[in-house]
Amino acid sequence: MQCGPQELGSVVLSRPGPTLDNRAGVPLAALRPSEYTAALIQALRARRTVVRDAYVLEIGSGSGVVLAALADLGAASLCGIDIEEDAVASGTLLLDELGHGERAEFHQGDMWRPVAGRRFDLIVANLPHSALVDAHVPGRRATWSEAGADGRRLLDPFLEGLGRHLAPGGRAYITHNGFVGLDRSRRMLARAGFTLEVVLTTLVNLHDEKLARMTPGVLAAEEGRTIHRHGPYAFAELHIAEIAASAAPSRQLRRSGSPRRAARDRSRPVDAPS
Numbered sequence: 001m002q003c004g005p006q007e008l009g010s011v012v013l014s015r016p017g018p019t020l021d022n023r024a025g026v027p028l029a030a031l032r033p034s035e036y037t038a039a040l041i042q043a044l045r046a047r048r049t050v051v052r053d054a055y056v057l058e059i060g061s062g063s064g065v066v067l068a069a070l071a072d073l074g075a076a077s078l079c080g081i082d083i084e085e086d087a088v089a090s091g092t093l094l095l096d097e098l099g100h101g102e103r104a105e106f107h108q109g110d111m112w113r114p115v116a117g118r119r120f121d122l123i124v125a126n127l128p129h130s131a132l133v134d135a136h137v138p139g140r141r142a143t144w145s146e147a148g149a150d151g152r153r154l155l156d157p158f159l160e161g162l163g164r165h166l167a168p169g170g171r172a173y174i175t176h177n178g179f180v181g182l183d184r185s186r187r188m189l190a191r192a193g194f195t196l197e198v199v200l201t202t203l204v205n206l207h208d209e210k211l212a213r214m215t216p217g218v219l220a221a222e223e224g225r226t227i228h229r230h231g232p233y234a235f236a237e238l239h240i241a242e243i244a245a246s247a248a249p250s251r252q253l254r255r256s257g258s259p260r261r262a263a264r265d266r267s268r269p270v271d272a273p274s
């Protein structure tokens with residue numbers, strides 16, 4: 001049990017929420033959840049049966065709040081990966097504080113590397129995927145937003161790795177900006193035997209700092225399509241995409257699909273209540 005404030009790199013965390021240390025160079029506020037985070041959690045909250053008992057992986061776990069929400073929805077285990085050391089510390093602390101520490105593991109590393117050879121029932125990601133010529137958005141680290149001029153620098157390797165890390169019958173849920181090419185993602189996934197279905201679409205504010213850094217060619221091509229301007233204000237279509245194998249096996253097969261779940265289930269009939 002934690003009593004007083006705890007040092008975390010250049011920040012101090014204290015209940016009930018994170019507060020900045022006077023010495024803070026990079027504030028923990030850099031990991032604050034966004035509208036994208038909220039939309040992803042909303043879609044997952046509507047899918048409790050998919051989450052319950054699932055072995056979950058999140059790539060780019062940031063504050064850890066998406067995994068915390070999944071823990072509350074009954075996930076069996078939670079694995080978070082982030083390139084930033086502070087994000088790993090923040091996620092670990094959050095899950096511990098909420099009483100989910102024993103089900104959780106966090107790794108600092110690049111994309112799929114820390115989980116080579118492992119498969120998960122449910123994979124979630126809200127990776128950087130904005131088309132920016134300059135990722136230094138005020139108040140965030142560059143790694144929060146750095147996705148290349150077309151926005152796909154992380155999205156493409158994420159989609160390519162899914163086949164090696166989704167358990168049979170597993171599902172992935174990701175945030176996907178409309179302006180980075182939903183059809184391109186669909187085609188990539190189709191070649192690997194997956195489908196992509198949009199399960200939620202919402203508008204997110206393209207604030208001035210982001211708008212000023214967006215790739216001009218993407219802005220020009222997407223205005224009036226997936227980006228909507230009203231005077232000085234602009235909004236972008238954000239999708240939550242569900243990715244699954246093209247011919248999803250039955251629920252019964254799915255339940256025994258995960259290696260860890262299969263190992264656990266060997267000791268009882270598949271139809272027995274959990």
Ligand SMILES: C[S@@+](CC[C@H](N)C(=O)[O-])C[C@H]1O[C@@H](n2cnc3c(N)ncnc32)[C@H](O)[C@@H]1O
Nearest residue numbers: 033037060061062082083084110111126128143
């Ligand atoms: C847009 S933020 C989302 C954070 C969190 N999932 C949320 O929704 O609040 C993207 C996260 O991906 C992490 N990230 C960036 N590049 C990464 C990489 N190559 N491998 C793993 N994580 C990465 C960033 O540090 C950041 O925490």
